[in-house]
Amino acid sequence: MYIAQAYKGLSDSWRYVVGLLAIFFVWQFIGGIPLIIALLVEADSLAVLGTGDMGAMADVLGSNTLLFFMLLTFVIGLIGLLAYVTLVHKQKITQLTTSRKKIDFKRVFFAFAIWALISTAFIFVDITLAPEDYEFNFNLERFVVLAIIAVLMIPLQTSMEEYYMRGYMMQGLGILAKNRWVPLLVTSLLFGIMHIFNPEVAELGYGILVFYIGTGFFLGILTLMDEGLELALGFHAANNLTAALLVTADWTAFQVDSIYRDVSEPVLGWDVLVPVFVIYPILLYIFSKKYKWTDWKDRLTGEVPSEETFLALENENADVQRTS
Template sequence: MFIKQAYNAKTEWWRYFIGIILVFLAWQLFGALPLMAAIFLETGPEILTLTQEEMLNVLESNLAFFLLLLSFAVGLAALFFVIRYLHNQKIKDATTSRKKVDWGRVFFGFSIIAVFTVVTTLIDYNLRPEDFLWNFQAVPFLILAAIALIMVPLQTSFEEYLFRGYLMQGLGVLAGNKWVPLIVTSVIFGSLHLWNPEVEKLGYIIMVYYIGTGLLLGIMTLMDEGMELALGFHAGNNLVGALLITADWTAFETNSVLKDVSEPSAGLDILLPVLIVYPVFLFLMAKTYRWNNWKDKLFGRVTRPETLKYSEEI
């Protein structure tokens, strides 16, 4: 099982405590230094008075996008270092229970959300054209595409390896079950979006969407015994979203094809994905990969193997 593979590594609680601190410092401190330095060069000491949204608006859109995602890339490198050298675990074992990473699953997860996002955006655009502006400019868009194709998968992979990999396995081993890591990682994942401008604009109800998305990705990981579907799904959601549509009140304001100029509202647009669309995604994945034994895979116990071994190579 995916969580049980952590027993092949060093799983003492203090290693996870130190690991989280190291990753957080790399991500939020060292990884953010280039972004803060660039903003400081533009604003000087005034940087201390700016909100997060105002800071990002100081810089050219593509530069701000790149530097913001750079912090996640630094966090991912630190996380891989912690997994490999603090826990002596193979990166493959933090990714999947299969003998090797199934890239077909990554592509399937990517495709299912990418197609859904493109189709629903086109439908929305045709039904409510007054709510959108044609935002496409060739050169800025091509620069954005180059940045996004490289940096967005690093950003989403960092979040997946942190929550659905490192913490899912660590909490599963420490708690001895699967439901605790599923719930805890989903709530923490959603809570980290509290500082997104969407929360200020739409209110705390949007946390239903963020925590619900965490649950979706966690269920994918536990049912499929690996992170491949979640890795692809998360990357597809953020990459297509960054390239296709932007708005003044979103976390990523990009040189995308379209700009949503409608007045956002918190209601069915938030609840429908979680209550209807996400279960449909899970149904399609369950049929494709023949998932079964849902109760045990989501709520069963995680038992310590009789024999343990530490991974010797990455």
């Protein structure tokens, strides 16, 4: 009943329409003001922002400073989102996060740990098999600064994406469409499209969107099958954190002082398809066994109950619990 948690707050359609636009504005525009100010401080540097050249902006501000301001946009967006949900929808953050009585942080940490181990293993296997494609880039002083920024802020960055796409948007679309497949489809496609301006797309072509859209579907399935965002939050944080700390390249979104630098020619290869078509299904199987998921068809494509039906069921369950 994750989508139906929206009924525990004010769930009018207009609140979601206004909210999606207002939160996006705070995230993308208000959140970008500190970066603009930082570039303004540097004489004649604001023009670099319009080019979207991450390397040029890193040259102006320094890679760690640029990363901080990039991640700050997501932190400001997350604050705006949680404030809007609390003040306008009168919905508790727990209800935006999960259908459980409280947020299950064990799920967050489990998903984080399993994907951090797998993605780290993939990176080092690739380094071992093709050492000529990597350059050892470790600098203790710069890496420590990177690690502090990344550990503190990347989980907030990924949480913003999850709360916006698979939390707020999924609940809003779900109660509007009265089913689960529409929000799963729409949020997964939008998650991929939202990465279309990443430098990876410019280098590798639109084929890389298979990975982004596939990841969107994977995270959406996690959310609906597990009736909460916890697994998606942990997975997404692990994915971005390991990427930032371990490997950078001149054509990726995170151009930072990672341990290794990928110096190979960017090629759309197996590393894009294997996670989507091999690793993600295996992970879904592991999670399904651990958390005893059943009734896949209904949870992914079934109907969302009406507000009256859901609240009546909630009251009935509460009465049963009081008498037991």
